[in-house]
Amino acid sequence: MRSRWWVVGAFAGLGVATQVSWLGYAAITTESARYFGVGEGAVGWLANVFPLLFVALAVPAGVALDRFLRPTLAVGALLIAAGGIVRVLADSYWGAFTGQGLAAVAQPVLAGAITRVAAAYLAPEERPLGIAVGAGGTYVGMILAIGIGTAVPGDVPVVVGIGAGISVVTAVAGVVAVGVAPGYGRGVAVSPLGVWREPGVVRLSAVVFLGMGIFVALATWLEPLLAPRGIGADTSGLLLLAMLVAGVGGCVVVPPWAARRRVEPRVLQSTGLVIAVVCLALGLFPSATGFVVSPLLGFMLLSALPVALAMVERRDPDKAGPVTSLVWLAGNAGGLVVSLAVGWLLGAPLLAFGLLAVLGLAAAWLARLQHHEDQVPGPGRHDQLAGGGEAAVRE
Known part of the structure; x- marks a missing residue:
């Protein structure tokens, strides 16, 4: 095949x-x-x-x-x-x-x-x-x-x-x-609702809830958050564009590398820490750090979603589909909730960036728990499937 x-x-x-x-x-x-x-x-x-x-x-x-x-x-x-x-x-x-x-x-x-x-x-x-x-x-x-x-x-x-x-x-x-x-x-x-009880699914969904929420909030409110520091809409747009371009590169590089080494939870943990540092830098010193930290944030943050999805697929291919639907649901819900929260803080940009930094640390902590509970076993189901063959797909 x-x-x-x-x-x-x-x-x-x-x-x-x-x-x-x-x-x-x-x-x-x-x-x-x-x-x-x-x-x-x-x-x-x-x-x-x-x-x-x-x-x-x-x-x-x-x-x-x-x-x-x-x-x-x-x-x-x-x-x-x-x-x-x-x-x-x-x-x-x-x-x-x-x-x-x-x-x-x-x-x-x-x-x-x-x-x-x-x-x-x-x-x-x-x-x-x-x-x-x-x-x-x-x-x-x-x-x-x-x-x-x-x-x-x-x-x-x-x-x-x-x-x-x-x-x-x-x-x-x-x-x-x-x-x-x-x-x-x-x-x-497999029922999408039934997989909520699977080990690690709720925690992983929470990580994606926070990660996608942070990204959507930045994509929505970056310009008004930076405007009080004298950064215009054109510059804010370039920062967002740099984040997205770096994120595309991260999607190509990071998920396969993480999968080969079985370090997906550690990558998610590192992403949360990077989010915290970058958001603090943007809140405190946007003019000096913007074009340095934005590509780093995009490279790590945008590649985190395919890292999480690849982790799900490798752990149990039979249940990867419904878990993917739940993860995406959690991510979109996070986009709504976190964006709304940051929108209420537009009058206090430093506080808004501080909130995003705290959420990044929370995502890192949850990813650390994911790693310590070993929710992604070493060989995974794929080794079994490779040895025994896979059934024809049901259309």
Whole structure:
């Protein structure tokens, strides 16, 4: 059985399209509000609908993926394309909101498919890199979304049209990809709610809750947090861009390295400590440290998610799918909660950065407990699977 990397690449492309849809209006918020004749708060809901629907749909999406992998993936791809087409054809705020809603329904399907696609189409030893590629696609999508809005300022229809084009092209590739039969088994369907009782799942979900929450809070509020220190929006945007670019590199390098050495909990622990140091540096000395610490933060923080997902997949491939859905649910919930908390502290930037530093230390402490309880045994299930072969996937 050969690994089918092009299938993994196709679904990484859909991850790109998902993020472009999510953040498509973020870089042109003011222009979009003027174009649609609504307030900036209304434009914000074009992005907020994504985490809200993710939290609501993560578990049912996980069940559908486990029972009907390829049909569910095809539906997710078609929803992404439909969302882009609606945004272009219905040139109004409510048309944009409807298109965003369609794409938001697809997001928990495509995010939850990262470990499932890797398990179904890649050999066990290649899955950590495949998971990293899938997760890295989401960060590439963020970069593209910010880049498109920056490169075409003020022209809302053009920005929306480019994003829709990306959605349609990647959806076509995704539909073609699901026509390929998986070469590796995915085990049996397991209830996402049932895996809460598995050792380490709640703790790992808490780590991702904090990590993704910190990232979403920084991505949302970095500019107003740094503005009182004399750092303009352009510089804040470059800091965020440096964080994302470094994060893509981290996704390629860190997860496979951590998997080979079985040190995933230690990597997560180190990430929490780096978050604490970097947030304190940004709060105290942003002008002097910003362009030094932002890439470091992105490299560690954004690679932490695929590290966690690869750890889950290696520990028990049969349960990796539902655990992935729960981890993503926890991460999106963290994005909402931590971002809201930091938003209340915009008038006290140093206190906001201090809160993020404390949350980073909490994530490091939880990851340390994960390591000491040895939640990821040395050889893992893959050694058993490699010796005995894997069953054909149930379609």
